[in-house]
Amino acid sequence: MPDIHPHDELLDLAYPYALDALTDAERKAVEHMLAHADEETAAAFRATVRDVAETLVDLTAVDAVPAPPNVEAALLRAIGVPEKPARNRLRWLAVAAAIVAAIALGAGIAVVRNDSGAPGLTAQQVLTHEDTRSASAAVAGGGTMTVSTSRELGAATVAFDAVPATPPDRTYQMWLIGPDGNPRSAGVLATLPTGNAPMLVRTDNADKVAMSIEPAGGSPAPTDARVIAPLG
Numbered sequence: 001m002p003d004i005h006p007h008d009e010l011l012d013l014a015y016p017y018a019l020d021a022l023t024d025a026e027r028k029a030v031e032h033m034l035a036h037a038d039e040e041t042a043a044a045f046r047a048t049v050r051d052v053a054e055t056l057v058d059l060t061a062v063d064a065v066p067a068p069p070n071v072e073a074a075l076l077r078a079i080g081v082p083e084k085p086a087r088n089r090l091r092w093l094a095v096a097a098a099i100v101a102a103i104a105l106g107a108g109i110a111v112v113r114n115d116s117g118a119p120g121l122t123a124q125q126v127l128t129h130e131d132t133r134s135a136s137a138a139v140a141g142g143g144t145m146t147v148s149t150s151r152e153l154g155a156a157t158v159a160f161d162a163v164p165a166t167p168p169d170r171t172y173q174m175w176l177i178g179p180d181g182n183p184r185s186a187g188v189l190a191t192l193p194t195g196n197a198p199m200l201v202r203t204d205n206a207d208k209v210a211m212s213i214e215p216a217g218g219s220p221a222p223t224d225a226r227v228i229a230p231l232g
Helices: 006-012 014-018 024-035 039-059 071-078 086-107 123-128
Strands: 133-138 144-150 155-161 170-177 183-189 199-202 208-215 225-230
Touching (some): 006 024, 123 155, 144 225, 170 199, 183 199
Antiparallel strands (some): 155 199, 170 183
């Protein structure tokens, strides 16, 4: 079997990248590949990430239905991801992530993995959890961002009010910022989540959330921060 071209591998990895299914080292490796990819491949990668992100925004609305228990873990076991050699792990993970995304599209479910290993989580659960705390911040250029965080659930919801749309060649992108100050992409937003349909994000060890305006398809790092707000 011929070797897989690295740019083909990059396009496959757009799925786990968008679903936040990579370790920090794997994410950095993908972003390195993206930085050295040709313009057409990079644009295709960003388009896939954007499409998956848009789907996740739709699926993580307040009235989203939780995923069937252990659906992602079962798929990963079924295709043997844990047993694959290290070099092949990313490619098998890409396949698994694409399957998970396809199931989510067909079933209308919201899947969020967190440190406790909960099989599924909805925005409504985060909003109504007993330890959830909410905070709002003004967005440069107009409008506000409201973040509701549950440290026990390891997740937060993000919603915007009266924030203007971006130009056609630009897009909003969300970021999670940890104690080390390094931002990690939380998704590219073709449309902004609202109070009636908030975005659901896994917070991990992040203590801040930010939004920036980036070129269409997103960027590996924020270039134009519009708002930064604390988590919890």
